[in-house]
Amino acid sequence: MLEAKNIHYTYPSSSEPVLKDISISIQPGQVVGLYGPSGKGKTTLARILAGYIVPNRGQILVNGESMPEKGYNPVQLLQQHSELAVNPRWKVKDILSESSPPNNKLTTALHIKESWLQRYPHELSGGEIQRICVARALGSETRYFIADETTSMLDAIAQVQIWKVLLAAVEKNKLGILAISHDHALLKQVCGTIYFFSENDGLCPEKIA
Amino acid sequence: MSAGTFKKRQAFSMGNRKRATILSVACILFFAGLYVAGFLLDDGGLRTNFMYRNQPPSFEFLFGTDWLGRDLLTRTIKGLCISLQIGMLAAFCSAVFATLFGLCAATFGGKVDAAVTTLIDIVMSTPHLVMLILISFAMGGGAQGVVTAVALTHWTRLARIIRAEVLQLKNMDYVAVSARLGKSKMWIARKHIFPHLLPQIIIGLILLFPHAILHSAGLTFLGFGLSPHNPSIGVLLSESMQHLSTGYWWLAIIPGVSLVLMVKMFDILGNNLRYINDPQTSQH
Numbered sequence: 001m002l003e004a005k006n007i008h009y010t011y012p013s014s015s016e017p018v019l020k021d022i023s024i025s026i027q028p029g030q031v032v033g034l035y036g037p038s039g040k041g042k043t044t045l046a047r048i049l050a051g052y053i054v055p056n057r058g059q060i061l062v063n064g065e066s067m068p069e070k071g072y073n074p075v076q077l078l079q080q081h082s083e084l085a086v087n088p089r090w091k092v093k094d095i096l097s098e099s100s101p102p103n104n105k106l107t108t109a110l111h112i113k114e115s116w117l118q119r120y121p122h123e124l125s126g127g128e129i130q131r132i133c134v135a136r137a138l139g140s141e142t143r144y145f146i147a148d149e150t151t152s153m154l155d156a157i158a159q160v161q162i163w164k165v166l167l168a169a170v171e172k173n174k175l176g177i178l179a180i181s182h183d184h185a186l187l188k189q190v191c192g193t194i195y196f197f198s199e200n201d202g203l204c205p206e207k208i209a
Numbered sequence: 210m211s212a213g214t215f216k217k218r219q220a221f222s223m224g225n226r227k228r229a230t231i232l233s234v235a236c237i238l239f240f241a242g243l244y245v246a247g248f249l250l251d252d253g254g255l256r257t258n259f260m261y262r263n264q265p266p267s268f269e270f271l272f273g274t275d276w277l278g279r280d281l282l283t284r285t286i287k288g289l290c291i292s293l294q295i296g297m298l299a300a301f302c303s304a305v306f307a308t309l310f311g312l313c314a315a316t317f318g319g320k321v322d323a324a325v326t327t328l329i330d331i332v333m334s335t336p337h338l339v340m341l342i343l344i345s346f347a348m349g350g351g352a353q354g355v356v357t358a359v360a361l362t363h364w365t366r367l368a369r370i371i372r373a374e375v376l377q378l379k380n381m382d383y384v385a386v387s388a389r390l391g392k393s394k395m396w397i398a399r400k401h402i403f404p405h406l407l408p409q410i411i412i413g414l415i416l417l418f419p420h421a422i423l424h425s426a427g428l429t430f431l432g433f434g435l436s437p438h439n440p441s442i443g444v445l446l447s448e449s450m451q452h453l454s455t456g457y458w459w460l461a462i463i464p465g466v467s468l469v470l471m472v473k474m475f476d477i478l479g480n481n482l483r484y485i486n487d488p489q490t491s492q493h
Contacts, residue, residue: 052385072391084382089404099390139390 002026002075002144002176004049007058009041018044019055022202024195026144028174031167033187035180036197042180043079046148049178050077062143072099076137080149082130086121093117095132099139106135109165127154134162138169144176145169152181163190229481236478240293243471247290250283255440266459273459276452281445285464288442289471291435295355296422302360303421304367304414311371315379325372329365337362341424345433355425355434363420367413374409378402408486415479419472426468442468 003025010017018041026032036042047053049060051067060067062074079085086095096102096117110131121129130150137145145166151159167190169175181187187194195203258278266273272281314325332340340362345354378384378401387397428434429443437444442464449460 051389070391070393073389076389079382081382085386087381087383087401098387098392136386136390 001028001061001063002049002178003061004045005059005061007045007048007055007060009044009048009053009055011044017056019048020202022058024049024178024203026176026178028143028176029170030193031170031177031179031191033179033181033191033194034197034203035182035184035187035194040197042197043148046077046079046146046178046180049144050075050146052077072139072141074141074143075146076139076142076144077146077148078130078133078137078150080152082133083121083126085133086129088121090121091117092119092121092124092132095121096135098136099141102135103138103140106138106165109161109168110135111161127158130154131158131162134165138165138175142175144178146178146180148180149182150179151186152183159186166190226485229484233478233481233485236474236481239474240471243286243289244293246286247293250286255279255283255287263457265457266463272463273457275448275460276457281459281463284440284445285442285467287440288445288464289467291439291441292422292425292443292468292471295352295425295435295441296418299356299359299363299421299425300414300417302356303363303417304410306360306364307367307413308371308410310364311368312375314368314372315375322372325368329368332362332365338427341428342431342433345428350433350436352435355428358428359421359424363417363424367410367417370409370413371406374406375402378405408483412479412483412486415475415482418475418479422468422472422475 003023005023007019007022008017009019022041022045024032024034024045034042034045044053048055051060051073062068067073067075096107096112112128112131112135116124116128116132124132130153134150147166151162154162163186166175166177170177179187179191194206196206198204256279258274261270261274261278263276264270264274264278270280270282272285274280275284310325310329314322341358344358344361348354348357381401384397384401387401388394392400425434426441426443426446429441430447432447434443435441437448445464446461446468449457449464452460
């Protein structure tokens with residue numbers, strides 16, 4: 001289980017805390033949705049959960065243990081702006097195999113074409129790079145996947161293709177997913193539990209009708 | 210020339226990788242040829258020959274001869290060759306300083322960064338030529354004086370570039386992702402950061418050449434650089450001053466123009482290498 005316990009975080013440049021006493025947990029094989037107004041700390045929470053930011057207070061536990069500082073992180077984050085998450089001097093095949101050699105089934109399911117492999121990131125579209133990043137983040141050691149607006153810049157077909165792959169991983173490998181999105185319809189479609197990031201009370205679970 | 214205007218011009222006149230590559234190779238071949246020619250030429254042209262004093266450029270003496278009957282073509286080639294050697298050495302030393310200081314400042318941060326930045330500011334704020342003359346004079350002139358002077362005064366710009374580049378690269382998303390994918394700091398430095406830095410260093414180094422060459426010629430011209438026995442371009446130019454008023458124009462114009470051409474070629478080489486090396490522009 002991926003747990004965030006009583007997380008507090010204030011950005012160094014501001015005096016107001018972004019996150020106040022936030023707790024959330026994601027079970028293996030569970031898809032949790034999160035939505036809420038802009039600027040309330042959804043992305044900050046995502047970055048804390050994936051170990052990009054250390055919270056001021058509170059802790060992140062992966063299966064009861066604190067997050068490993070070195071080595072492959074079982075929690076992988078996928079951001080909206082994936083073109084910043086790839087080295088512009090690397091060819092796609094190098095990007096794909098940064099952690100481990102790419103899984104052919106996965107790349108086929110994501111419709112990553114053979115011809116892309118010899119290209120540089122600037123020769124691909126945003127949606128194509130996003131698929132590459134999904135494939136890279138779904139290494140065999142990934143247990144939890146934080147999708148921060150992952151598919152919001154993509155067209156409907158690409159969204160479906162990527163979510164199909166993610167949900168297949170949930171089924172097969174018991175991957176736990178936290179999906180952050182403004183697209184409430186999408187969250188309703190894919191998530192078992194949805195939280196709303198509210199101004200005053202932090203995370204509120206939303207009943208799914 | 211700023212990178213912006215260069216890019217614009219590239220788009221119109223040399224908008225392809227092929228042209229940039231050909232130009233770069235041509236420049237490199239020219240420098241290599243000059244270097245070899247400087248070594249292979251015998252000293253015959255440097256000997257005084259009073260039979261042929263003050264000859265204007267002709268088929269026999271392409272660049273003419275000076276007031277002692279020495280062949281100006283030989284002297285110019287030897288002079289450019291010496292300038293090239295001194296320029297390379299000085300630019301190389303500068304680039305090494307710049308890389309060390311820039312890397313230290315960006316990697317250690319805090320007090321080290323503050324110290325290096327202050328040092329850069331101090332060196333940049335002192336008048337260039339005065340520092341060059343002082344250092345060269347203190348080192349006793351000659352090649353070592355020129356090289357030390359240029360190396361100690363020219364590392365600052367490249368150091369700033371490298372510092373900024375490392376600071377920026379350290380905060381890139383793909384570096385953070387790489388760490389989460391289980392890569393060590395050394396691996397990230399080697400695979401993600403260094404490949405971005407290397408072209409900066411090489412191009413910075415090449416763009417330092419013209420400065421180094423011009424300053425070594427300038428120092429020598431002013432009498433603080435190489436000794437008059439060396440037929441360096443600075444010596445040639447400084448000697449020619451005494452003969453300009455007598456109408457021996459070729460003594461000043463030809464070595465001067467050759468020097469400017471060589472410096473311009475380094476500029477072309479540096480900018481074209483930058484163009485080739487950037488994956489954004491290299492495939493146009």
